[in-house]
Amino acid sequence: MSDEKLTPQNVDFSEWYNQVVQRAEMADYAPVRGCMVVRPYGWALWENIQQALDKRFKDTGHVNAAFPLFIPMSFLEKEKEHVEGFSPELAVVTIGGGEKLEEPLVVRPTSETIIGYMYSKWIKSYRDLPVLINQWGNVVRWELRTRLFLRTLEFYWQEGHTAHATEQEAREETQRMLDVYADFAINEGAVPVIKGVKSQAEKFAGASLSASIEAMMGDTRALQAGTSHFLAQNFAKAFNIQFLDENNTLQYTWTTSWGLSTRFIGAIIMTHGDDQGLILPPRLAPFQVVIVPIFKSDLETVTVMESVHRVEAELKAAGIRVKVDGRTEVTPGYKFNDWEMRGVPLRIEIGPKDIEKGTVALARRDRPGRDGKSFVPQAGLATAVADLMTDIQKSMLERATVFRDSHIFDPKDYAELTEVVQNGWAYSYWCESAECEAKVKEDTKATTRCMPLDQSVEIGKCIVCGKDAKQKVYFARAY
């Protein structure tokens, strides 16, 4: 870590983001354009995200598997919208084992096609359904403008692919996984998200309907943090995924797909971070607590480190993820800054005076300065820390929710819409025409984010053209 201060968020949010990702050692640029290295601290966060999601997937009946990285080019061409959407972004292997390949292989940008092909081999009867498979892996999309975590050539994600006997079941699955993502984002990431349906222009290439969770970043821009697609029979027909139903009639299956990626790390950083660095939610933080020993003389060191290790052991036994920063070549002040940069939710300071008094000093990362400082007895510390974890998690969600809600506007007319999207989201009636959507984008750079699912049944007038509109949509500039 360097001693330099971060560029403040209100000076240049984008520069702040780039700096914090690197100074907190979350990720680094790879020597291949647009690719990233996820460093151990960033990967530990991703592992916690994986665990929290994987548990939810398994609890809803899904199993994991692994499908190949390479997809024959001809597979992509079987679904018209799919190939149109993805062909500009492909990385293509043309040479294997020193020889030119007869058919080029695409490095998967997503796996509907190759998984569809396998499902057509495996699924024969209604008894084989539903198939509920998820895959954790890497995918490649040849993006031109890239940023660490938010948009990289290669990224890490999970992609669920399910096949069902009926349309109803597939629609329910689409909704179920959207709910799983929202539950995860809100309760693990402390990232308040809005669930809704994407517009036709913004949907996944090949889907019949795409739903997403949308989050507001600290600069009020929107970030699509996870998507769930109802694919109808589009891929089933392209890949001939058929089954004999209970009446012995051949039917096409109904499929879904859903994904959440390392982009979510970007969402956590930009939802919670401040000018001192990251602020990580306790439920996902690689280290929930950092202990910084304070000592001057060698004699103090021995006594202090004894207490430090005892506290460390107590917290670990209580299932709390603890890091002791025992470095001797840097000052406590340097360590405070370092761990604030890395967003560790709680700092415990233990010095000779604390030992005398039988206390420790606590500093909450989410409440900088005096406000977040307290002195608590060493006795019962594990319980106090566990309670604080819960409280910090809750406070972070509340703070992010208040921030978001205070930046969502209900503009009275189009002129006001063009203003409010410069510093927030507009929630307005929209006639669902591509023309009105394009006009807003052209005039303001804001796109439609999603149409929430729990709208009232009232109707209104499109904020752009004034025609009848059945639904409201969020307009926002987005990552």
Added chain:
Amino acid sequence: MSDEKLTPQNVDFSEWYNQVVQRAEMADYAPVRGCMVVRPYGWALWENIQQALDKRFKDTGHVNAAFPLFIPMSFLEKEKEHVEGFSPELAVVTIGGGEKLEEPLVVRPTSETIIGYMYSKWIKSYRDLPVLINQWGNVVRWELRTRLFLRTLEFYWQEGHTAHATEQEAREETQRMLDVYADFAINEGAVPVIKGVKSQAEKFAGASLSASIEAMMGDTRALQAGTSHFLAQNFAKAFNIQFLDENNTLQYTWTTSWGLSTRFIGAIIMTHGDDQGLILPPRLAPFQVVIVPIFKSDLETVTVMESVHRVEAELKAAGIRVKVDGRTEVTPGYKFNDWEMRGVPLRIEIGPKDIEKGTVALARRDRPGRDGKSFVPQAGLATAVADLMTDIQKSMLERATVFRDSHIFDPKDYAELTEVVQNGWAYSYWCESAECEAKVKEDTKATTRCMPLDQSVEIGKCIVCGKDAKQKVYFARAY
């Protein structure tokens, strides 16, 4: 699953292997030549392998990270032996985003080069050392002859890459990870392995020394199940990984790398399987216990299923991985065969008579027929099952060890060596010359596997040429 019997191992071991992998639904062929789909049952086994290894890596101070899939071609060329070894096996991306790339990108066959490049950026001082990073991921090697799990174009593995201040530390790390692999193989996989050093001909391209764990399969062929490489300063010099030591002198680091792959699944299958299918070690089995309810009438169904679910809940509460096979469209006999094919360590049968008597019937997968059957009281079942898991694990290791040891020979001369390697391994003195090694391979197809580390200091005469030999080596036909 099909009803057909497997080809017996003693008729055609290779055919048996191909059949069991597919019928147990471990893996399937992908539509891209040489690639595999790891199906949910196979992937669940891999996840258990991952957990068991990952815990050992973290306990020995390692952290995980993720490095890019793509490596610039020029990187591979920086280490001469490395590029010579790997260039015939590369998959190369030449097109990205619709444009021909200026520099082709290699899909990583292994990551020493790109990780070496990043280490040269990150490591500045002795305080930054050691760097102990592992990566779980996929790699691609363009193999011509492929077999599911054993040798596929794309495979899954972990690759550890460490950098150290001294040669001594790097050599210790090489040994430590070899020991971790052996401990994992023996105590989790019930696969007895021999640790040793590879010959110059068999070592990793770019390594100074390669060590491996070698296992004997059911047809007596050897399988290299994990490798640990001491890379000396070869990659440090190629990528300029330097640090300032405590005297402020610039030094090259010493590096290691070590890997274990989905190949290990092949080792488990071929070490333990029999003519009925897989036999999975309890510590790694996706399901440790399958419960098959036995009923004829609807009335029986209700009573039986009540007991089944109670037993299921009790076993789950004791941390045992249980599957209940409640299918109604197939007979219990079909289910027995099905789960025997999949190698579930223990089957529990519960029928009306068992309920009357308050017992259940147990059938051990590792002891087919009456020998492995017993009736035990339902009271205290979880403890009985947990004990059985320990016993099955132990028995499997013993059986495999006895089999291996009875197929390792000490041939008195070269003629006998050429015979014994047709149905076992030869453990013989070898002068370490490439010529003698090549002659054995030419005459018998057997290669040198490894030179064990714990040999006595006696010396002898090379089994091939009769010259002085300092060490013994295993000769075996290998996968």
